[in-house]
Structures are given as C-alpha cells and as structure tokens.
Amino acid sequence: MWREFKAFLVSANVLALAIAVVIGAAMAKVVSALVADFIMPIVGFAVPGGEWRTATWNVGRVKFLVGDFAGAVIDFLIIGFIVWRISKAFIRPAAAAPAARACPYCRLPIDEAASRCPHCTSELTLVRATN
16 A cells, blocks of 8 residues: 555656645745835835725625726735746746658658668668758
C-alpha cells in the first residue's frame, strides 16, 4: 500500500504541486507587501482626499461600497502587472526548434540537413532552396 501511494505521489507530481503552492503563497505575500507599502501610497497621493476607499453610494436603504470595490480593482491591476513583469524577468521563451522536413518515405520529421532518415534509414537527396 505504501509503494502504491508513493508511486501515486511521484506520477501525479503532487510534490511539485505542493512546492508550487508554497512558493506561490510566499510570492503573493511579497507582491501584496510591495503594492501596499510602495505603490498604494503613490496612488493615495495622486487621488485627492485619501479616503477614497471608504466612499459609498447610497440608494435608499442599499449601501454600495464603491471605494472598496475600486480599491480591489486597482489592487488587482497593480498586482497583475507586477506578477506579469516578474514572470517576464524570470521566464525566458523556449529556443526555436531546428528546421525540419518530412521524410518522403516514412513521413516522420527529420532535420533539414539530414542525408539519411534516422527512422527508416532511407537515403535522402538534399533539396537546396533557390531564391
């Protein structure tokens, strides 16, 4: 039973998912602190009054918390922008795949410069592109 459970953990990448959740939670704290401590004071300075997060819109007995909603939207946009910039800094695009062509015999992809198919071992003629 233990081996089966261990095999499940390995095959389902549960450990990698758990690590990602922990790192994601820690990153959320860092980004939230960055927004609350550095960016929102600038936003608060730019918006006159400074009490905009407590603004309400009263319609009869109904009280809409417009300032709270606007603050949540601004927080989301700022946090989304910061996470996007962080991901752009750390995640590089994958290198382009080498040029490939299909083998005329077995139709599997092969390197453009190959003279023999690695799959069916057929001899290939090199076709030079003319411009």
